[in-house]
Amino acid sequence: MKPFGYVRAQSLAEAATAHGGRPGSAYLAGGTNLVDLMKLGVEQPDTLVDLTGLLPTGIEATADGGVRIGAGVRNSDLAAHPLAGARCPVLAQALLSGASAQLRNAATTGGNLLQRTRCGYFQDVAKPCNKREPGSGCGALDGINRDHAVLGHSPLCVATHPSDLAVALAALDAEVEITGAGGPRTVAFDGFLRLPGDHPEQDTALRHGELVTAVLLPAGAFGAPSRYRKARDRASYAFALASVAAVLETEDGRVTRVALAFGGLAHRPWRARTAEEQLLGGPATAEAFRTAVGAELAAARPLRDNAFKVVLARSLACDVLGRLAAPRQG
The missing domain is CATH 3.30.390.50 (CO dehydrogenase flavoprotein, C-terminal domain)
Structure with a gap:
């Protein structure tokens, strides 16, 4: 593993500044995906900015009747919460379909959305992958592509997104709350995760230094079959x-x-x-x-x-x- 620096931020503003000022930095939350990719040599950050204890961990009602889910909420806690059971079955079912109980106890809501593809060509640094190394080619196009995309792919990338939670959030018309050096903003879920197009290395609409602070569910997400x-x-x-x-x-x-x-x-x-x-x-x-x-x-x-x-x-x-x-x- 490549040596890296470590920053333990004391606030989200400090974390955003530390990350934004270091082009090769990465945020560390639950680490269930990032650490694996670092071990494989796929991710090689110069600096890790630790978000432990900084991300919101509450699940609370909003003024318009919706719900705000903090980015630091563990997947297991969200799946067990009353809003995700009787009031929003699709949310709990999606969460419980993902990973193991041990991983759900560590993985966060924000990290779940930001996890990277499990494409074998992306995870193998000896293989060509435009997502990992833009311009190197896509090994899956003519390689082993049984698990890959059938919709929305481009000549540069045919990878799929691995999250179960994200599929439920897409159907629920969720929004993603983001913060960074430029202040907070909210992005519709449809516009948060990207199709590959000409830039498959860009998974999301996040700008450098920005981080996910919460997921917002509208009032209409609850009670419907x-x-x-x-x-x-x-x-x-x-x-x-x-x-x-x-x-x-x-x-x-x-x-x-x-x-x-x-x-x-x-x-x-x-x-x-x-x-x-x-x-x-x-x-x-x-x-x-x-x-x-x-x-x-x-x-x-x-x-x-x-x-x-x-x-x-x-x-x-x-x-x-x-x-x-x-x-x-x-």
Whole structure:
């Protein structure tokens, strides 16, 4: 491992200043992803800025009826919180689908969103990867790409985002609260995680020195029927081949509200806007679900080894929507 400096900041403002003034710096929170990447030589920060004890760890109501989740909240604590159980099932289900209990006890809300891809070419410094070393090429394009993206990828990168929590947050219309030397700002979740485009090395909308302080959930995130479903190669401790987070409300057999997001298919959670537009106001039937999800996935561009993901995602989404609609049908 490359030698590095260490800064134990006394405040978030001090941390942002320390990080922003060092081009090769990195923030350290739970460390469940960063430390592994440092051991592999993928991440080689000159300085670690320790955020221990600085990130908000509260889960509290906001004035508009929503909820603010501090970036330092542990995944296990959020999954066990009352708001994530009965009031927002998709959130708890997504959290409990990720990693092991031990990792959930260490991983933070902010760190979960900022974790980097598990692409084998990214994690192997002997292989070409535009995300790790811009301009070096993408080994997965013609290599082993079974686990890679089918939506939104570019000729420079076909990696997927590994977070389960992020898929649920995408479906819940969350916002991300950010702070840095330039002060606080809030970014819609859709604009926080990026598609690869021409700059796959840029995972998020964060500027150098900025850090995530909280996730904001709107009042509408609570109380609606919701569900998270994940397909993986083994029963636990595996990243998604495809996953679905869905919110669905119906009245008299028709869809009055719908939100659908896919995981495991793209560089960020894929919000299924086309499917949602087709479903809203229409019948909550199996045929309508198949048609709308099929229209969404028509944009897929599978690689040599992962066309099965399109079929898998379609089946998962239709099953989840059907189960959410069933109790509401007469």
